[in-house]
Amino acid sequence: xxxxxxxxxxxxxxxxxxxxxxxxxxxxxxxxxxxxxxxxxxxxxxxxxxxxxxxxxxxxxxxxxxxxxxxxxxxxxxxxxxxxxxxxxxxxxxxxxxxxxxxxxxxxxxxxxxxxxxxxxxxxxxxxxxxxxxxxxxxxxxxxxxxxxxxxxxxxxxxxxxxxxxxxxxxxxxxxxxxxxxxxxxxxxxxxxxxxxxxxxxxxxxxxxxxxxxxxxxxxxxxxxxxxxxxxxxxxxxxxxxxxxxxxxxxxxxxxxxxxxxxxxxxxxxxxxxxxxxxxxxxxxxxxxxx
Amino acid sequence: xxxxxxxxxxxxxxxxxxxxxxxxxxxxxxxxxxxxxxxxxxxxxxxxxxxxxxxxxxxxxxxxxxxxxxxxxxxxxxxxxxxxxxxxxxxxxxxxxxxxxxxxxxxxxxxxxxxxxxxxxxxxxxxxxxxxxxxxxxxxxxxxxxxxxxxxxxxxxxxxxxxxxxxxxxxxxxxxxxxxxxxxxxxxxxxxxxxxxxxxxxxxxxxxxxxxxxxxxxxxxxxxxxxxxxxxxxxxxxxxxxxxxxxxxxxxxxxxxxxxxxxxxxxxxxxxxxxxxxxxxxxxxxxxxxxxxxxxxxxxxxxxx
Numbered sequence: 365x366x367x368x369x370x371x372x373x374x375x376x377x378x379x380x381x382x383x384x385x386x387x388x389x390x391x392x393x394x395x396x397x398x399x400x401x402x403x404x405x406x407x408x409x410x411x412x413x414x415x416x417x418x419x420x421x422x423x424x425x426x427x428x429x430x431x432x433x434x435x436x437x438x439x440x441x442x443x444x445x446x447x448x449x450x451x452x453x454x455x456x457x458x459x460x461x462x463x464x465x466x467x468x469x470x471x472x473x474x475x476x477x478x479x480x481x482x483x484x485x486x487x488x489x490x491x492x493x494x495x496x497x498x499x500x501x502x503x504x505x506x507x508x509x510x511x512x513x514x515x516x517x518x519x520x521x522x523x524x525x526x527x528x529x530x531x532x533x534x535x536x537x538x539x540x541x542x543x544x545x546x547x548x549x550x551x552x553x554x555x556x557x558x559x560x561x562x563x564x565x566x567x568x569x570x571x572x573x574x575x576x577x578x579x580x581x582x583x584x585x586x587x588x589x590x591x592x593x594x595x596x597x598x599x600x601x602x603x604x605x606x607x608x609x610x611x612x613x614x615x616x617x618x619x620x621x622x623x624x625x626x627x628x629x630x631x632x633x634x635x636x637x638x639x640x641x642x643x644x645x646x647x648x649x650x651x652x653x654x655x
Numbered sequence: 656x657x658x659x660x661x662x663x664x665x666x667x668x669x670x671x672x673x674x675x676x677x678x679x680x681x682x683x684x685x686x687x688x689x690x691x692x693x694x695x696x697x698x699x700x701x702x703x704x705x706x707x708x709x710x711x712x713x714x715x716x717x718x719x720x721x722x723x724x725x726x727x728x729x730x731x732x733x734x735x736x737x738x739x740x741x742x743x744x745x746x747x748x749x750x751x752x753x754x755x756x757x758x759x760x761x762x763x764x765x766x767x768x769x770x771x772x773x774x775x776x777x778x779x780x781x782x783x784x785x786x787x788x789x790x791x792x793x794x795x796x797x798x799x800x801x802x803x804x805x806x807x808x809x810x811x812x813x814x815x816x817x818x819x820x821x822x823x824x825x826x827x828x829x830x831x832x833x834x835x836x837x838x839x840x841x842x843x844x845x846x847x848x849x850x851x852x853x854x855x856x857x858x859x860x861x862x863x864x865x866x867x868x869x870x871x872x873x874x875x876x877x878x879x880x881x882x883x884x885x886x887x888x889x890x891x892x893x894x895x896x897x898x899x900x901x902x903x904x905x906x907x908x909x910x911x912x913x914x915x916x917x918x919x920x921x922x923x924x925x926x927x928x929x930x931x932x933x934x935x936x937x938x939x940x941x942x943x944x945x946x947x948x949x950x951x952x953x954x955x956x957x958x959x960x
Contacts, residue, residue, distance in 0.1 A: 402770070453943060465766045466714050467942050470898070473891050474938030481931035590887070594777055601770065631785045638778035645771045646759060 393600055393611040395567035398543040399560040400461060401451050402469040405476035406596050407589025409568045412479065413439055413575025414584040415487055421494050428496050428580050429518065435576045436569045443568025446475070447561045476589075483586035493583040515577045522573055527612075539563055571596075598641045604650050676811055680804055688807050694916045695810040696872050697896060701912040702817045702905070703864035704893040706824060707857045709902035710833035713765075716890040717756070717772035720779050721749045721862040723884035725869020727783065730796040730879050738801070742809065742870045749866020753859035761851060764840075773890060780885035787881065795880030798873045809871045817864045822905050824857075833857060899941050901948020910949055 395403045403409075416435045420426040426434070451468050458464035496511050530536040541549040542559045550556045574592070578584070595618070602617055603610025618637060625633045680688055700718055708715050725745035732741050760771050787793050801809075824830050832853050835843040844850045873879055893912070900911020918937065923930050945952060 402766070450939065450943070457943075457946065462712070462765055466769070467946070469769070470891065470894060471939050471942045474935040474942065477931045477935030477938065481929065481935065484931075485928065594774075597770065597774065601774075631789060634781045635778065635785055638774055638781060641774045642759075642771065642778060645763060645767060645774070649763060649767045 393567075393603060393605065393607070394539070394563040394570070396600055397605040397607065398539060398563040399447065399451070399567075400465055400468070401447070401472065401564060402465065403475075403564075403567065404469060404472045404593060405479055405589075406567070406571055407591070407593035408476050408479040408483075409439055409443070409571035409589075410575035410578065410592045411483060411584070411586060411589040412442075413572030414579035414588070415483065415492075415575075415586075416572070417576040417579045418492055418494060418584060419487075421496070428494075428576065429514065432518065432522075432573055432576050435572045439572030440565045440569040444561055444565035446568075447564035450475075451564065452557065452561070480586055480589070487586060489586065491583045491585050494579075496580050511580045515580050519577055522570075523612075526570070527609075535559075535562070595637075598637055601641055601644055601649075673815065680807065685803065689803050690920055692803065692807045692810050692875065693920070694913050695807075695814045696868055697892065697912040697916045698909050699810070699814045699817050699868040700865055700889070701893040701896040701900075701908045702814075702821050703861045703868075705897050705902055705908045706817075706821050706864075707833070707861040708894075709897065709908075710825075710830065710837045711854065711857075712837040713854075713858075714769040714894065715772045715858070715861075716769050716894070717775050718865055718893045719885050719887060719889035720772075720776045721753060721865035722869040722872075722889060723779070723783075723881070723886075724749045724752055725866035725871075726798075726873035726879050726884040727796075727869075728866070729870040729873035730798045733799040733874070738799075738809075738874075742813075742867050745870025746863045746867035749869070750859045750863040753862030754855055756862075757855035757858040761854070773887075776885055776887055776890055780881045780887075783885070784881040795878055795883075798877055798879055800877050801874040803875070806871060806875050810868070813864065813867050813871065818905065818909065820860070820864075824860075825905065829853070829857070895938060895941060898948055899945065901950030901952075903947070904950055907948050907950040914949075 395401050395406070413435045416438060417428050417431040420431045420434060421428055450471055454467050454471060455464050458467055530539060538549070538554045538559050539562070541552065541554055542556050542563075546556055549559070571592075578592075598618055599611050599614040602614030603612070604614075618640070621640060622633045622637055625636045676691075679691065700722065704715065704718055707713070725748070728745040728748045729741055732744055736744070756772075756775065760768060763771050787795075824833075832843070832848055835846075835848060836850055836854065840850055869884075873884075876883065892915075896912040896915045897908045898911070899915050900909065901907035915937075919930075919934055922933050926933060947955070
C-alpha cells in the first residue's frame with residue numbers, strides 16, 4: 365500500500381469512526397432483546413432527537429451538547445409512554461411471545477408512518493442543518509472537524525456510562541435478568557413489566573442521543589430515519605438479541621467492515637453490510653458472541 | 656339453510672363477482688378501472704402472501720422483493736418478447752429466486768425469518784441500485800406502456816389464478832401439510848412430512864404470483880427504479896391487509912386488501928397532508944383491536960349476537 369492509499373484509507377477511518385461507535389449506542393438490542401419489540405420506528409426516534417437538538421439550537425440558542433440532556437429524557441418519556449400504552453396492551457392481548465413479536469413489529473411500523481408524518485407537518489420536508497464547532501483540529505496526526513471529535517468523545521462517554529449502568533447498577537442487573545429469563549426474574553421479585561417498559565424507554569433514549577449527535581455533523585430531514593433502523597438491525601443480528609455486550613462487538617464489526625469496503629468500492633458498502641447481515645443470520649442466528 | 660345451498664350460494668356469489676369485474680369496463684368511468692386495478696394488485700399480493708405465510712406462520716417481509724423482481728423482468732424483457740410471455744417470465748424468475756431464498760433460509764425459524772426477509776429486500780434493492788449505476792450505467796428503466804384496460808384484464812386473470820390456487824391449495828393435502836408445519840414443525844417432520852421440500856416449494860409458489868403481478872404493474876408505472884420496485888412499504892402492506900381481513904378463510908384477505916386499498920386511496924385524495932398519519936393510526940388500530948380480522952369479528956358476532 366503506497367502512501368496515497370494509506371492516506372485515503374486513513375480518511376475513511378476518520379469518517380467512519382463516528383458511525384462505528386454510533387452503531388453501537390443505537391443497538392435496538394434493549395428494545396428487541398429484552399422487551400421483544402422489534403421497533404421498526406427506531407430510526408424515527410433518531411430523527412426526532414436530531415430535530416429537537418436542531419430547534420433547541422435555532423430557537424433558543426441552546427448548545428447541542430446541552431441538548432443531549434434535554435433530548436435524552438424527552439425521548440425516554442416518549443418511549444416509556446408508547447410502551448406502557450400500546451405495547452403493553454398488545455402483550456396482554458397476545459397469547460404467545462411469537463404472536464406478540466409479530467404484532468408489535470407491525471404496530472411499530474404504523475408508528476413509523478405517524479411519527480414521519482407529524483415531523484413532515486411540523487418541520488417541513490426541507491433539509492436542515494446548523495453549523496456547530498465547524499473548524500479543524502489535529503489529533504495524533506489526523507485532521508478532524510472539531511464537531512466530529514466532540515461527538516466522538518460524547519458518544520464514548522454515553523456508551524461507557526450506559527455499559528456501567530447495565531453491568532453494575534441494580535436496575536441493570538434486573539434488565540439482564542429479564543433478558544435471560546422473564547419468568548425466573550418475576551419469581552425473584554423483579555417487576556418485569558416495569559423493567560420492559562424501562563428498556564423500551566432506554567432504547568428510545570439512546571436513539572434520541574444518537575440523533576442529537578448526528579445532527580451536529582450531518583444535514584437532517586424528516587425521512588432520514590430508515591438507514592439508521594437498518595444499521596441498528598444489522599448490529600442487533602450481529603450481536604445477538606438480548607446480548608448487551610454483543611451489540612458492542614456487532615457495531616465494531618459492522619463499522620470495521622464498512623470502512624474497508626468504503627475504501628475499496630464506496631457504492632458497495634451498503635450491499636456488503638446487508639450481505640453480512642444475511643450471512644450471520646444463516647450461519648449463526650444466535651449472534652457472533654453466543655456460546 | 657342446509658350446508659349444500661350455502662355452498663352453491665358461495666359459488667354463485669363468486670361467479671357474479673367475476674362477471675361484474677369482467678364486464679365492468681363497458682359501463683364505468685376509465686378512472687375507476689385504474690383504481691380497481693390497484694385494488695386487484697393488492698388482492699393478488701395479499702392472497703399470495705397468505706398462501707405460504709398464514710398456514711406456516713412464517714412472516715415474510717419480502718413481498719416487495721418478489722414484486723420488484725417481476726417489475727425488473729418486465730423492464731428487461733418487455734421489448735424483446737410478447738407480453739404474456741413476459742408476465743410468465745416475471746413469475747418464473749420470481750419463483751426461482753423464491754426457491755433460492757427458501758433454500759438459503761431453511762435454518763431460520765420464527766421471527767428471524769421475518770428479519771431475514773426484511774433485510775433481503777434491502778440487499779436486493781441496493782445490489783440492483785449498484786448494478787444499474789455501475790454496470791448498466793442508468794438509474795431506472797423505461798417499461799413498455801400498455802393501455803389501462805389491458806393491464807386491468809391481465810391483473811384480473813392473475814388475481815383469479817392466485818385466488819383459485821390459494822383456494823384449492825388450502826383444501827388439498829398440501830394445505831394440511833402447510834398447517835401442520837405451522838402448528839409444529841418437528842411433529843410434522845415426525846409423521847413423515849418432508850418439511851424442507853414443502854417449505855421451499857410453497858414459499859416459491861407464493862413468490863410466483865407476486866412476480867407476475869409485478870411484471871404487469873410495471874407497465875402501469877412506465878418507469879421503474881430500485882426505489883420504486885423494492886419499496887419497503889410494500890413489504891408490510893400485504894401483511895396488514897391480510898390481518899385486517901382475517902387469514903382463516905380465503906375471502907378474508909380479499910376483503911381486507913380491497914377495503915384497505917379503498918380506504919387508503921380515499922385518505923390520499925381527501926387528506927394528502929395527513930395521509931401517513933391516518934394510515935399509521937389505522938395500522939395500529941387494526942393490529943390492536945382486530946387480531947382475528949374482519950372475518951373473525953363477523954364470526955364472533957354470528958355466534959353471540
